[in-house]
Amino acid sequence: MARGERNIGATVRPITKLLAICLVAGVIVAGMAFPFVGGLGLVSNDASDTVNATSSDLAAGQLPSVTTVTDNQGAPIAYLYEQNRTPVPLQQMSPAMRGAIVAIEDRRFYEHDGVDWTGTLRALVTNQTAGSTQQGASTLTQQYIKNYQLYVTAQTESERLRATEPTYARKLREVRVALQLERELASGRSKREAKDEILERYLNIVFLGNNSYGVAAAARTYFNTTPDRLTIPQAAMLAGMVQSTTQFDPTRHPQAATGRRNEVINQMLGQGMITPQQAQEAAASPLGIVEPLATPPNGCIGAGNAAFFCKYVVDYLGETGISAEQLNRGGYTIRTTLDRNAMNMMQAALTSEVPPRQRNVADVMSTVQPGRDRHRVVAMGANRVFGVDGDAQETSYGLPWEPVNLGAGSTYKIFTAAAALEEGLGINYQMPIPPDGYASPIYRDGSGRPFPVRNSEPGVAPFMSMTDALAQSPNTGFVKLMEITGVPPVVDMAVKLGLRSLADPGPNGVSIADTAREQNQGSFTLGVTPTSTLELANVGATLASSGMWCPPTPIESITDASGAPVPLSEQPCEQVVDPALADTLMTGLSKDDQPGGTAYNAASANGWNRPLSGKTGTTQNNRSAAFVGFNTQYSGAVITFDDSSSPRTLCDGGGSSPPFPCSDGNLFGGTTPARTWFKAMNPLIAPLPVAPLPPTSPRYLQGGSNEQVPEVIGERVDEATEELRDAGFDVREVQVGNRAPAGTVVGQNPRGSVLPDEVITLQVSDGTVPAAPSPPSGPPPLAGGALNGAGG
Structure with a gap:
C-alpha cells in the first residue's frame, strides 16, 4: 500500500469510530424520547407502559431471601433458601460499606438521575476505540435493575441470559427504566432519600460469591459478622468483588482479592471518604476470611437432630398452602413448637436403644402436647440420621410421621x-x-x-x-x-x-x-x-x-x-x-x-x-x-x-x-x-407437677344403656335359660365336655354388664371328660394376630 493510502486509512478509521459513537449516542437519546420496542424483549406493545410497570415492580418488589426456622424459644434450627440473602436496612450497613461500593462502582451516584451520561459517553469512546469492552458505564441504579431481572424475575436460563446479554438494546432498556425508577422513588421526598433506597436495594441484591447475595449474607459468610460492623478493608473487599466474584474470590485467589481490595481503598481515599492513615492501615491488614466460610446450611439436612421435625414443618406448611418454593424465597420467620430440651432427651433415648447404623432396625418417636385449643408437636425423631446416604443407614423419609x-x-x-x-x-x-x-x-x-x-x-x-x-x-x-x-x-x-x-x-x-x-x-x-x-x-x-x-x-x-x-x-x-x-x-x-x-x-x-x-x-x-x-x-x-x-x-x-x-x-x-x-x-x-388422672364418669365406669346379666353358672340349664329370658335376654346353648353333671351350666358368655339385646351363650356340660385338644392346623393368621397381644 502507498504511503498516501495508509495516511488516508489512518484518517478514515477515527472518523468511522466517531460516527459510530455518534450513532450509538443518537440511539440512546432517541430512546429517551420515543418508544423503543424492537429487540428489547418488552412484554407490552406500549414501551412506556412497560417501563412504568417494570419500574413499579423494581420499587416495590421483594427480594428472594432466607427463611429462618426456629424452635419455640426463637433459636434458629434451619435455614431454607434459594438465594442466601437477608435484606437489611441501609442504616444497618456500615458507612464503610456504603462508601466503598459508591467509590468503586458509581462515584457520581448521588449526583446523576439514574444514568451517568459523562461516564456513558466516556465508556462508549473507550470501548469503540479499543474495539472491545474496556470500561463499564452502568450506574448502581442500572446494576440494580440488571440484578433484579437476573435474580428475581428470571425463571429460566434463557431469561437469565437475556437479563445479562451484552447488547445496546438491553442497555437502552436499563437506561429508560433507571430514569423512570429514580423519578418514581423521588416523588414526594428528597433526592437523597430516593438515592439511599436504591443503594439499600442494590446492596441487598448484589451477588458477592460463595452463595452470598447481599452484604448481610456476605458479611456473615466471609467474616462471620453483621453488615453494620464491616470495617474499611472488609467493605472494600466485598465492593471489589462486584466486578468479578470468580477472579477476586478471596478463598481461591487471595492475592487478586487483596489487590482489588486495595484498589477500592485507593478510590475511597481519592474521593475523600477516608484519611490517608485509614487507607494505609486498611491496605496493610490481612483479608481476615474465616475458615471455613460461615455459610448457613441450606435446608433441613443442616438441622441436626431436629432435621425430621424441620421436614415435617415444610410438609405441614405445604398442606396449609405455603409451598416449598415460597419458603425458599419468601424470607419467612417460622417459630415452631419444637422444645429443644424434649428433642435432646428424645434423641438420646432413641440412639441409646438403637444405634443409628443398626441395620434393619428403626426406632422412631413423636411427642405431642395435649390441649383443647391446640396439639403442639414438641419433638419428633428417629435413631436414623436425616440424610441421603443409604449405605450409612441415613434417610430423608419422614419416619416419625x-x-x-x-x-x-x-x-x-x-x-x-x-x-x-x-x-x-x-x-x-x-x-x-x-x-x-x-x-x-x-x-x-x-x-x-x-x-x-x-x-x-x-x-x-x-x-x-x-x-x-x-x-x-x-x-x-x-x-x-x-x-x-x-x-x-x-x-x-x-x-x-x-x-x-x-x-x-x-x-x-x-x-x-x-x-x-x-x-x-x-x-x-x-x-x-x-x-x-x-x-x-x-x-x-x-x-x-x-x-x-x-x-x-x-x-x-x-x-x-x-x-x-x-x-x-x-x-x-x-x-x-x-x-x-x-x-x-x-x-x-x-x-x-x-x-x-x-x-x-x-x-x-x-x-x-x-x-x-x-x-x-x-x-x-x-x-x-x-x-x-x-x-x-x-x-x-x-x-x-x-x-x-x-x-x-x-x-x-x-x-x-x-x-x-x-x-x-x-x-x-x-x-x-x-x-x-x-x-x-x-x-x-420429672420436673413438672404430678398430673393426676382425670375424674371418671359412672356412665362409662359401669355402662350407660347396658344391662346386668344374671349370673347363672352352676344352675341347671332349663332354670338358667328361664331366668335369663325373664330378664329380657336371648339365650343360646352350647354343649361342652365337662366333669360337671350333664345339663349344668359351666360357662356363660358374656357376664356382668352387656349391651341391650345381646345374646347370652351358655356352655352346658355333657357330663364327659374332654379329650386333649389337637394342635391347630391351616394357614397362618392375619398379620398382627397370634403374637399381637401382650406386647410385653
Whole structure:
C-alpha cells in the first residue's frame, strides 16, 4: 500500500469510530424520547407502559431471601433458601460499606438521575476505540435493575441470559427504566432519600460469591459478622468483588482479592471518604476470611437432630398452602413448637436403644402436647440420621410421621375399647376371654376363611375387666369385644381419635379405613394397618384433652419478610368423643405400667412413678412393636420396626444390646419401644407437677344403656335359660365336655354388664371328660394376630 493510502486509512478509521459513537449516542437519546420496542424483549406493545410497570415492580418488589426456622424459644434450627440473602436496612450497613461500593462502582451516584451520561459517553469512546469492552458505564441504579431481572424475575436460563446479554438494546432498556425508577422513588421526598433506597436495594441484591447475595449474607459468610460492623478493608473487599466474584474470590485467589481490595481503598481515599492513615492501615491488614466460610446450611439436612421435625414443618406448611418454593424465597420467620430440651432427651433415648447404623432396625418417636385449643408437636425423631446416604443407614423419609407399614399392634385395642364405651359398655365391663384358638366369625385369613385367634400368653383368665384387659392385652378378648361393637365403629373411632391418614384415599381412591369396614376386618383391633407414630401420639393427646382432637401442629407463629403475621389454614379442633368417655378411658388405660401390665418392666427400670395411660403393641412375627403413653402434660408414641425392604423378625437385646434380626422374635411393645419412651419422657416430665388422672364418669365406669346379666353358672340349664329370658335376654346353648353333671351350666358368655339385646351363650356340660385338644392346623393368621397381644 502507498504511503498516501495508509495516511488516508489512518484518517478514515477515527472518523468511522466517531460516527459510530455518534450513532450509538443518537440511539440512546432517541430512546429517551420515543418508544423503543424492537429487540428489547418488552412484554407490552406500549414501551412506556412497560417501563412504568417494570419500574413499579423494581420499587416495590421483594427480594428472594432466607427463611429462618426456629424452635419455640426463637433459636434458629434451619435455614431454607434459594438465594442466601437477608435484606437489611441501609442504616444497618456500615458507612464503610456504603462508601466503598459508591467509590468503586458509581462515584457520581448521588449526583446523576439514574444514568451517568459523562461516564456513558466516556465508556462508549473507550470501548469503540479499543474495539472491545474496556470500561463499564452502568450506574448502581442500572446494576440494580440488571440484578433484579437476573435474580428475581428470571425463571429460566434463557431469561437469565437475556437479563445479562451484552447488547445496546438491553442497555437502552436499563437506561429508560433507571430514569423512570429514580423519578418514581423521588416523588414526594428528597433526592437523597430516593438515592439511599436504591443503594439499600442494590446492596441487598448484589451477588458477592460463595452463595452470598447481599452484604448481610456476605458479611456473615466471609467474616462471620453483621453488615453494620464491616470495617474499611472488609467493605472494600466485598465492593471489589462486584466486578468479578470468580477472579477476586478471596478463598481461591487471595492475592487478586487483596489487590482489588486495595484498589477500592485507593478510590475511597481519592474521593475523600477516608484519611490517608485509614487507607494505609486498611491496605496493610490481612483479608481476615474465616475458615471455613460461615455459610448457613441450606435446608433441613443442616438441622441436626431436629432435621425430621424441620421436614415435617415444610410438609405441614405445604398442606396449609405455603409451598416449598415460597419458603425458599419468601424470607419467612417460622417459630415452631419444637422444645429443644424434649428433642435432646428424645434423641438420646432413641440412639441409646438403637444405634443409628443398626441395620434393619428403626426406632422412631413423636411427642405431642395435649390441649383443647391446640396439639403442639414438641419433638419428633428417629435413631436414623436425616440424610441421603443409604449405605450409612441415613434417610430423608419422614419416619416419625409417615405411616409405618408394619403396623402398631395392640395399641389399636384402644379404639375397640373406646367404641365399646360409646356403645354403652363400661370400663369395668367383664370381658369374656375365649381360650387360645378362638375361631371368631369376623377373624379370617387372607383367603376369607375363619382362623383361630391366639393370645401371646396362654392360660389367661376367662373373664377380666376392660381395664385389666387393656393392661394384659389378650387378643381373643378384644376380637370378641369387636364382635359386639362391630368393625366399622372401631375403624371410625380410630380415625376420629387421631389416625386420620387411615381415611386418606389410596392410589385406587379407596382408603385403608374403607377397606377395613367393607371387608369386616376382625384383625383391625390387632393393629395390622400402617400407622403414623405422630398420629398415634396425637391419639393420646386427644384422650388427654378430654376427647378434643386437634391437628398435630408444629407451628407457633409465622411472619413474612416484613414481619407481618401470616395466617395459616389449619384444620379446626373437633370434640370427637364425649369428654367423660375420654377421661374414663384414660383411667382404663392406667395399668399398663403397673405390676402385671405389659410395660411394667420398662417403667420400673426407668424409675417411672407417676400416673400414666398407656398401651403396648406387637405385630405378627415381631417385625414391629409400639408403645403409646400419655398424661395431661405430654403424649408420646414409639414404634420400633424393621425398616428394610424385606422386613424380618426382630429380637430385643434386653437393653444391653440393640434389637437385631433373628429367627424367633421377642421384640414386644414393652421392650425397646417402652424403654425408649420412658428414657425420653421421664426426665422431661420429672420436673413438672404430678398430673393426676382425670375424674371418671359412672356412665362409662359401669355402662350407660347396658344391662346386668344374671349370673347363672352352676344352675341347671332349663332354670338358667328361664331366668335369663325373664330378664329380657336371648339365650343360646352350647354343649361342652365337662366333669360337671350333664345339663349344668359351666360357662356363660358374656357376664356382668352387656349391651341391650345381646345374646347370652351358655356352655352346658355333657357330663364327659374332654379329650386333649389337637394342635391347630391351616394357614397362618392375619398379620398382627397370634403374637399381637401382650406386647410385653
